[in-house]
Amino acid sequence: MAKKKTSPVLGKIKNIATDVYSRIKKKKLPELKMPLRALSNVKYDPKDGFFELMGKMKERTLTASTIKTFAQTLRMMGLSKELIEQDDIASKREAYYISKNWAEAGFKEQPDSDAVMDDIEAMMMVNREQIGFIPEEKGGEIAGKLIVVDKDRDTGKELKIDCTKFGSGAYSIPISVEELKFETNATFILAIETAGMFQRLVKHNYWKKANCILVSMGGVPTRACRRFIRRLSDAKKLPVYVFTDGDPYGFGSIYRTLKVGSGNAAHINEFFCVPQAKFIGITPQDIVDYKLPSHPLKDVDLKKIKDLIKNDPFIQHHKEWQKALKQMYQMKVRAEQQALAKHGLNFVISDYLPKKLKDDKSWLP
Amino acid sequence: MAKKKTSPVLGKIKNIATDVYSRIKKKKLPELKMPLRALSNVKYDPKDGFFELMGKMKERTLTASTIKTFAQTLRMMGLSKELIEQDDIASKREAYYISKNWAEAGFKEQPDSDAVMDDIEAMMMVNREQIGFIPEEKGGEIAGKLIVVDKDRDTGKELKIDCTKFGSGAYSIPISVEELKFETNATFILAIETAGMFQRLVKHNYWKKANCILVSMGGVPTRACRRFIRRLSDAKKLPVYVFTDGDPYGFGSIYRTLKVGSGNAAHINEFFCVPQAKFIGITPQDIVDYKLPSHPLKDVDLKKIKDLIKNDPFIQHHKEWQKALKQMYQMKVRAEQQALAKHGLNFVISDYLPKKLKDDKSWLP
Numbered sequence: 001m002a003k004k005k006t007s008p009v010l011g012k013i014k015n016i017a018t019d020v021y022s023r024i025k026k027k028k029l030p031e032l033k034m035p036l037r038a039l040s041n042v043k044y045d046p047k048d049g050f051f052e053l054m055g056k057m058k059e060r061t062l063t064a065s066t067i068k069t070f071a072q073t074l075r076m077m078g079l080s081k082e083l084i085e086q087d088d089i090a091s092k093r094e095a096y097y098i099s100k101n102w103a104e105a106g107f108k109e110q111p112d113s114d115a116v117m118d119d120i121e122a123m124m125m126v127n128r129e130q131i132g133f134i135p136e137e138k139g140g141e142i143a144g145k146l147i148v149v150d151k152d153r154d155t156g157k158e159l160k161i162d163c164t165k166f167g168s169g170a171y172s173i174p175i176s177v178e179e180l181k182f183e184t185n186a187t188f189i190l191a192i193e194t195a196g197m198f199q200r201l202v203k204h205n206y207w208k209k210a211n212c213i214l215v216s217m218g219g220v221p222t223r224a225c226r227r228f229i230r231r232l233s234d235a236k237k238l239p240v241y242v243f244t245d246g247d248p249y250g251f252g253s254i255y256r257t258l259k260v261g262s263g264n265a266a267h268i269n270e271f272f273c274v275p276q277a278k279f280i281g282i283t284p285q286d287i288v289d290y291k292l293p294s295h296p297l298k299d300v301d302l303k304k305i306k307d308l309i310k311n312d313p314f315i316q317h318h319k320e321w322q323k324a325l326k327q328m329y330q331m332k333v334r335a336e337q338q339a340l341a342k343h344g345l346n347f348v349i350s351d352y353l354p355k356k357l358k359d360d361k362s363w364l365p
Numbered sequence: 366m367a368k369k370k371t372s373p374v375l376g377k378i379k380n381i382a383t384d385v386y387s388r389i390k391k392k393k394l395p396e397l398k399m400p401l402r403a404l405s406n407v408k409y410d411p412k413d414g415f416f417e418l419m420g421k422m423k424e425r426t427l428t429a430s431t432i433k434t435f436a437q438t439l440r441m442m443g444l445s446k447e448l449i450e451q452d453d454i455a456s457k458r459e460a461y462y463i464s465k466n467w468a469e470a471g472f473k474e475q476p477d478s479d480a481v482m483d484d485i486e487a488m489m490m491v492n493r494e495q496i497g498f499i500p501e502e503k504g505g506e507i508a509g510k511l512i513v514v515d516k517d518r519d520t521g522k523e524l525k526i527d528c529t530k531f532g533s534g535a536y537s538i539p540i541s542v543e544e545l546k547f548e549t550n551a552t553f554i555l556a557i558e559t560a561g562m563f564q565r566l567v568k569h570n571y572w573k574k575a576n577c578i579l580v581s582m583g584g585v586p587t588r589a590c591r592r593f594i595r596r597l598s599d600a601k602k603l604p605v606y607v608f609t610d611g612d613p614y615g616f617g618s619i620y621r622t623l624k625v626g627s628g629n630a631a632h633i634n635e636f637f638c639v640p641q642a643k644f645i646g647i648t649p650q651d652i653v654d655y656k657l658p659s660h661p662l663k664d665v666d667l668k669k670i671k672d673l674i675k676n677d678p679f680i681q682h683h684k685e686w687q688k689a690l691k692q693m694y695q696m697k698v699r700a701e702q703q704a705l706a707k708h709g710l711n712f713v714i715s716d717y718l719p720k721k722l723k724d725d726k727s728w729l730p
Binding site: 174203204 | 453454455456459462466499501513515516518526530531532533534536541559564565568573581701703704706707711
């Protein structure tokens with residue numbers, strides 16, 4: 001079966017456990033420290049490019065009222081150690097069910113075990129994929145000039161997965177991408193909102209003409225998809241261009257989450273953000289310039305735009321985004337990326353993308 | 366660029382167009398005939414294994430009030446002809462935007478163009494992927510003993526995609542699977558509800574031990590995923606086993622849709638159903654036998670069970686399903702497939718699946 005593995009996280013887990021153990025031996029109350037995960041402990045540093053934690057910590061000292069959570073945290077750390085050593089994985093849901101064998105330390109409900117897992121993630125200052133815990137959902141597909149280097153679990157041999165050889169299909173990003181390596185001579189990564197647009201670019205081998213790597217996000221990208229783009233871009237120094245619909249959801253949810261992360265997961269944004277991303281999707285100005293068929297904004301869209309301008313530290317930092325959002329608010333319309341089909345099904349390949357990519361003044365930051 | 370293609374559908378389109386043309390030349394009113402798409406025109410034949418259309422037809426004769434829809438139908442047929450000839454594709458959304466150039470025949474809203482596309486699909490008696498129209502959404506992933514044979518669009522050369530060589534990743538099913546071919550010596554197809562469970566089986570190379578093909582459905586399977594399973598199973602005479610959660614959604618939505626199709630799309634069930642599928646997911650009896658951790662059924666679950674027993678022709682036909690649903694209604698609990706983790710993370714691989722697969726009395730039809 002699988003070989004025993006080592007990892008820097010194993011050392012951290014052992015240190016924390018040893019500390020708890022030795023405090024108990026000295027008849028002192030053991031304690032666990034972890035960063036406070038809350039918006040009040042978050043700042044946006046444009047230099048680093050993501051929402052990051054400030055230094056506030058919370059402590060969990062062993063008392064009569066915390067004893068159960070304390071025990072659960074230690075058991076969960078133990079499970080993580082096992083997973084890393086055995087090169088296995090557990091989803092949040094599976095970890096919850098495993099706890100049913102922890103007698104008094106079993107979790108009553110999954111949200112409780114999820115919260116403890118988040119604590120450990122923050123305590124270790126790594127994303128939970130690195131401690132063996134995987135999300136429930138998958139998502140994200142790749143086609144184009146990329147070889148993904150994975151390994152066969154049974155033989156340990158390298159597997160080279162050539163993403164130019166999938167025809168109309170694609171490579172589906174695994175739930176955990178921490179161990180993947182990459183080979184490529186592409187010049188950029190293009191992350192696309194909809195599966196339909198991705199399929200069009202794949203069908204016409206767009207990646208060959210443009211010498212790039214295509215990523216289908218399928219809406220707001222999953223953790224695995226964001227982490228994959230980040231690791232690939234870092235490893236190969238590739239710029240990342242993001243192509244979404246021209247609407248508040250594409251700007252504020254899909255692009256913003258990919259680029260700087262989200263507010264309520266600040267302790268892991270460091271691993272999941274893609275600060276090097278640039279927006280080449282449909283802008284309000286594109287709707288005018290290309291005379292795109294559009295749809296009226298609903299009240300909820302208008303509210304979202306107002307919220308973004310007023311409350312989002314990322315938008316507040318970038319004048320260009322403020323201007324674009326205000327323009328859309330006045331135009332009161334949105335346009336989908338497929339609206340380019342008005343000028344011919346493959347106008348996006350022959351005109352829109354080449355023109356956008358050449359003119360960095362047409363991008364948004 | 367792409368070669369001109371021929372297809373039996375092209376002949377049909379030309380025949381219909383020629384008929385319309387010659388009637389007009391003879392100063393007769395042209396008409397279009399298509400099957401009525403409604404539950405009143407559907408039956409469940411257990412021998413064929415899917416909801417199918419009875420013979421009722423609707424006719425669209427050219428009159429003052431139908432002239433716009435009539436013209437739109439002909440334009441949409443024309444677009445389909447172009448797509449097939451040029452080996453291109455258009456999503457529903459793209460087809461809608463293309464129509465913006467049809468002057469008076471342009472669609473005001475996408476639901477209108479979707480309905481005309483459904484009419485043409487029914488008129489041709491094929492699924493719309495065969496006439497160049499693709500759905501917006503993607504879904505479905507493959508790992509295991511399968512080689513998918515696709516072709517490179519530019520060179521026309523065969524591409525062999527070996528699904529044993531994806532490591533922790535997977536092959537993502539394209540939106541249209543009509544042209545794919547298959548090579549395999551696997552003995553069955555295992556279709557799995559959740560991405561988390563799929564990733565576990567992939568991580569441990571379960572397909573190698575069991576000599577099978579793993580499919581991740583990620584909830585209710587998309588059209589492409591259902592069609593892929595159906596074509597693969599037909600071509601290679603492979604049994605299909607379906608592994609879902611033990612709840613009304615897993616039984617009545619995921620499994621039932623995969624196996625017999627859905628009521629409101631009866632004209633295409635023939636292409637999208639998988640009548641050979643068998644249920645090897647969590648049954649109410651499994652919850653008892655394996656002492657699985659469970660969750661109480663909500664009112665909406667109880668209502669869904671009642672509906673299935675009372676109104677679903679497929680459930681009504683199978684006593685075993687009626688019995689299982691009644692048992693769950695009495696137990697008032699459901700269990701997720703990950704609940705097996707209570708007995709160890711890999712209990713599903715070492716015990717549950719081997720035992721289930723050996724004992725066809727533990728299946729549901």
